[in-house]
Amino acid sequence: MKRIAIFPGSFDPFTKGHEDIVLRSLSLFDEVIVAIGFNSSKNKRYFEIDFMVDKIKTTFKETPQVSVLVYNELTATLADKVGANFLLRGLRNTTDFEYENSISQVNRHLNNDLETVFLITSPVFSSVSSTIIREVHRYGGDVQEFLPYEL
Numbered sequence: 708m709k710r711i712a713i714f715p716g717s718f719d720p721f722t723k724g725h726e727d728i729v730l731r732s733l734s735l736f737d738e739v740i741v742a743i744g745f746n747s748s749k750n751k752r753y754f755e756i757d758f759m760v761d762k763i764k765t766t767f768k769e770t771p772q773v774s775v776l777v778y779n780e781l782t783a784t785l786a787d788k789v790g791a792n793f794l795l796r797g798l799r800n801t802t803d804f805e806y807e808n809s810i811s812q813v814n815r816h817l818n819n820d821l822e823t824v825f826l827i828t829s830p831v832f833s834s835v836s837s838t839i840i841r842e843v844h845r846y847g848g849d850v851q852e853f854l855p856y857e858l
Contacts, residue, residue, distance in 0.1 A: 709738065710737045710738070710792070710793065711736065711738045711789065711791040711793065712732060712738070712739050712740070712793035712794065712795040713739075713742045713782065713785060713786055713791045713793070713794055714729060714739055714741050714794075714795040714796075715744050715778075715782045716741075716742075716744065717743065717744065717837070718741070718743050718763065718837070719753050719754055719837050719841065720753070720759060720837055720854060721741070721762060721766070722832070722835050722836075722837060722840060722854060723853055723854060723855050724797065724799075724828055724835040724836075724853075725741075726766060726855040727797075727828070727829050728795065728797040728826050729741065729767070729773060729795075731826055731829075732795050732824070733770070733772055733773075736772075736793065738772050738773075738774070739795060740773075740775070740776060741763050741767075741773065741776075742775075742776055742777075743759060743760065743775070743776070743778070744777075744778050744779070745778075753844075756777055760777060762854075763775045763856075782814060783813075783818035783821055784817070784818075786818055786821050787818055787820075791821075792820050792821060793823070794821060794822070794823040795826070796811070796823060796826070797825070797826050797827075798825050798826070799828045799832075799833050799834075799836070804825070807825065811823035840854070844858075
């Protein structure tokens with residue numbers, strides 16, 4: 708049975724920390740789907756979804772096991788549709804764990820075949836967050852060193 712993982716998130720923007728999680732997960736999974744979802748608690752994206760899809764695809768153009776899709780449904784439902792039995796999540800700190808643990812419990816309730824796999828963020832990326840990168844970029848700061856693609 709093929710081990711397919713979904714790496715869900717808003718990825719606004721997709722960072723080197725996200726890239727690191729995907730690359731490290733390839734030793735665990737046969738295929739990783741970077742799934743850009745619409746977060747109902749966020750009113751508007753900073754970077755357009757089509758732009759981010761293109762940048763993520765460019766980042767993994769030499770890695771055929773990684774694909775990108777956009778979805779607007781429950782992650783557990785998407786997993787069932789694409790035949791994924793795993794959700795991939797990165798954890799930077801205990802705050803991330805508290806939040807992600809609750810989500811993983813609900814996803815497991817919605818789809819009993821779905822396991823969430825947490826990878827601890829590499830130390831070099833532990834301070835990188837999409838929220839911080841958006842703020843720095845919004846006010847004219849250089850964020851290039853945090854992104855695996857050119858803006």
